[in-house]
Amino acid sequence: MNSRSSQLFATAQQRVPGGVNSPVRAFRNVGSKPFFVARAEDAKIWDVDGNEYIDYVGSWGPAILGHAPKVVVDAVREAATRGLSFGIPNPPEVEMAELICNWMPSIEKVRMVNSGTEATMSCIRLARGFTRRDKIIKFDGCYHGHVDALLVKAGSGALTHGRPDSAGVPQAFVDLTVSLPFNDVDLVRKAFRENKNEIAAVILEPIPANAGLYFPQKDFLFILRDECTKYGALLIFDEVITGFRVARGGAQQIYRVKPDLTALGKVIGGGLPVGAFGGRAEIMDKLSPDGPVYQAGTLSGNPLAMAAGLAQLRELERIDGWKVLEELGEQFEEIVRAAIAKAKVDLTFHRIGSMFCLFFAGSPIVDLATAQRSNLKMFTTFFHACLKRGIYFAPSQFETGLISTQHTPKDIERTGVIICEVMETMTTT
Ligand code: KE4
Numbered sequence: 001m002n003s004r005s006s007q008l009f010a011t012a013q014q015r016v017p018g019g020v021n022s023p024v025r026a027f028r029n030v031g032s033k034p035f036f037v038a039r040a041e042d043a044k045i046w047d048v049d050g051n052e053y054i055d056y057v058g059s060w061g062p063a064i065l066g067h068a069p070k071v072v073v074d075a076v077r078e079a080a081t082r083g084l085s086f087g088i089p090n091p092p093e094v095e096m097a098e099l100i101c102n103w104m105p106s107i108e109k110v111r112m113v114n115s116g117t118e119a120t121m122s123c124i125r126l127a128r129g130f131t132r133r134d135k136i137i138k139f140d141g142c143y144h145g146h147v148d149a150l151l152v153k154a155g156s157g158a159l160t161h162g163r164p165d166s167a168g169v170p171q172a173f174v175d176l177t178v179s180l181p182f183n184d185v186d187l188v189r190k191a192f193r194e195n196k197n198e199i200a201a202v203i204l205e206p207i208p209a210n211a212g213l214y215f216p217q218k219d220f221l222f223i224l225r226d227e228c229t230k231y232g233a234l235l236i237f238d239e240v241i242t243g244f245r246v247a248r249g250g251a252q253q254i255y256r257v258k259p260d261l262t263a264l265g266k267v268i269g270g271g272l273p274v275g276a277f278g279g280r281a282e283i284m285d286k287l288s289p290d291g292p293v294y295q296a297g298t299l300s301g302n303p304l305a306m307a308a309g310l311a312q313l314r315e316l317e318r319i320d321g322w323k324v325l326e327e328l329g330e331q332f333e334e335i336v337r338a339a340i341a342k343a344k345v346d347l348t349f350h351r352i353g354s355m356f357c358l359f360f361a362g363s364p365i366v367d368l369a370t371a372q373r374s375n376l377k378m379f380t381t382f383f384h385a386c387l388k389r390g391i392y393f394a395p396s397q398f399e400t401g402l403i404s405t406q407h408t409p410k411d412i413e414r415t416g417v418i419i420c421e422v423m424e425t426m427t428t429t
Pocket of ligand 1: 022023024025060115116117118120143144145146156157205209210238239240241265266275399
């Protein structure tokens with residue numbers, strides 16, 4: 001008998017492209033159909049057929065306090081009684097702006113938007129307006145949302161669906177975007193030498209999480225900072241995933257590198273649609289209505305989204321969520337490394353805080369090319385075997401797993417038992 005999920009998916013496919021509102025949800029990379037979620041609470045999700053899963057995707061980032069945290073639900077419920085949207089400045093927007101600027105010292109001024117894509121798109125336009133230059137440097141496998149200028153060798157769903165460059169993006173746009181291998185200092189220096197005063201900005205995920213998870217090698221971020229300063233280009237950190245997750249001040253706090261602009265999203269909305277971008281006041285002041293760079297949004301700073309984001313961020317700080325996430329992450333890493341030690345397949349495990357990735361490939365993995373050595377067939381077998389046993393990992397090798405403060409040590413122990421069980425059935429074929 002057809003499951004409720006497959007019935008829903010069949011109907012969805014009649015009315016929604018690919019049956020999904022975002023490609024990564026289609027489970028194409030793991031060769032199956034998606035399940036439909038009925039509800040979610042803490043670290044658990046239940047599909048419409050009543051199956052329960054421990055969730056390591058967390059809505060791709062927002063659910064850092066687990067699903068439906070009481071403080072966030074209560075804040076949204078309370079805000080809703082005062083109106084759902086005003087299109088008029090309101091106090092929570094000011095509170096959110098002050099919180100973001102206090103938590104991220106590189107941000108002197110910030111503007112709220114409705115998604116990570118809007119945040120990075122606005123950073124690019126602002127950088128071009130501020131520097132009066134057109135070219136952008138990005139890195140292979142980094143994903144910054146579906147911005148035309150950045151859908152060049154992009155990661156995440158763009159990579160998963162085998163077309164890192166999207167149809168519909170004019171060649172002229174692609175010509176203005178230089179995409180380099182992450183961690184390749186020589187090619188960065190060469191690109192700057194060859195494009196001297198034409199580079200408006202360098203944009204990157206300081207800790208790339210959209211081609212699996214890997215890390216900036218020694219001094220890479222410092223060198224980017226120096227090159228941008230030397231050539232008058234802006235350094236843009238896309239911290240849509242890492243912002244307020246890897247540390248209170250994001251990756252820029254951990255690596256002590258100050259970008260000129262930062263894009264934020266996911267966690268700052270508490271599950272509601274929120275993005276933000278901010279940076280040095282002299283740059284941000286170029287934005288309309290003060291400056292010539294236009295950027296706008298009907299629902300930017302929406303009162304419910306601000307209430308959700310403020311409640312989530314304040315709770316994260318109150319419970320020292322970063323300490324909780326590090327402790328849970330350490331436990332998870334210990335269990336996975338024990339399983340890896342016994343496994344008969346090539347595996348590389350990367351983790352920082354609550355972010356992790358299990359590559360079905362040997363080390364080192366330092367960029368897209370090395371990440372793409374992964375055995376996708378093995379990953380797919382692993383993904384489905386875990387799903388069947390009630391563990392939901394991201395449905396693609398080229399994504400990053402996320403732990404929430406609501407995962408319990410017991411959840412993690414159970415996950416470890418299942419990973420070991422599944423690994424025992426797998427050998428490199
Ligand atoms: P959104 O427009 O999806 O809110 O954010 C785009 C974005 C920007 N920057 C980074 C570093 C991101 O990871 C994202 C979006 N992340 C993907 C998952 N890796 C969202 C999932 C999806 O596309 O449905």
